[in-house]
Amino acid sequence: MIPSVMAKLKIGVLGSGKGSNFRAILSEIEAGRLDAEPVIVMADVEGAGILDLARGAGIPAHVIREPRFCTKLSPEIETDVVRRLRDAGVELVVLAGYMRMVKQPLLEAFPRRVINIHPSLLPAFPGLEAWSQALAAGVEKSGCTVHFVDAGMDTGEIIAQAEVPVLPGDTPALLHARIQIEEHRIYPAVVARFAAGDLP
Ligand code: GRF
Numbered sequence: 001m002i003p004s005v006m007a008k009l010k011i012g013v014l015g016s017g018k019g020s021n022f023r024a025i026l027s028e029i030e031a032g033r034l035d036a037e038p039v040i041v042m043a044d045v046e047g048a049g050i051l052d053l054a055r056g057a058g059i060p061a062h063v064i065r066e067p068r069f070c071t072k073l074s075p076e077i078e079t080d081v082v083r084r085l086r087d088a089g090v091e092l093v094v095l096a097g098y099m100r101m102v103k104q105p106l107l108e109a110f111p112r113r114v115i116n117i118h119p120s121l122l123p124a125f126p127g128l129e130a131w132s133q134a135l136a137a138g139v140e141k142s143g144c145t146v147h148f149v150d151a152g153m154d155t156g157e158i159i160a161q162a163e164v165p166v167l168p169g170d171t172p173a174l175l176h177a178r179i180q181i182e183e184h185r186i187y188p189a190v191v192a193r194f195a196a197g198d199l200p
Helices: 020-030 049-056 075-087 104-109 130-137 172-195
Strands: 009-015 036-043 061-063 092-095 114-118 141-148 158-165
Touching: 009 020, 009 049, 009 075, 009 172, 020 036, 020 049, 020 172, 036 049, 036 075, 036 172, 049 061, 075 104, 092 172, 114 172, 130 141, 130 172, 141 172, 158 172
Parallel strands: 009 036, 009 092, 036 061, 092 114
Antiparallel strands: 114 141, 141 158
16 A cells, blocks of 8 residues: 555634634544644633644644624634734634634635534524523424534534434523534534545
């Protein structure tokens, strides 16, 4: 067999929370099943667990400070995020629990190279706490979606989905936990497709 000479896919990760999806991606890399290399992790929340995960793995971690806007970064700050991603050599931007809308500076810099994971079967239940929305709607199944990011709210082209049942007695926390098990399976698998060059 010819040994692989392909360089690892350099990923930049943006998050706001505990970072369990980032941890799932790291685990696949460490297990040798994913040819990717996280080169920078950024969070817009100081003290976010995802930053500790990065530091623990020896990956540069950076806090994005945005005092003025809430749902998105100001254009200047998002431009600075782009600069840091480019300086780190990032090829794919992975949103992992990042709670802001992404706008033009980032989307223009990385066309078809910004992806997100969302805890519902899009196009159903975009936006916040999608698992609570699913419970309130009384649906029998929910799940998660990996999609390309565009300027809308969870509206980009779908790359992969996984379903989970909604069970009698489910609480929002129980349903979210069941969805996250699938998130941790499909998100690394999608990153692997980019690493293999399967997603132009
Ligand atoms: C996940 O449910 C993901 O679908 C949503 O935010 C949550 C992030 O979880 N976008 P984590 O920080 O990866 O644990």
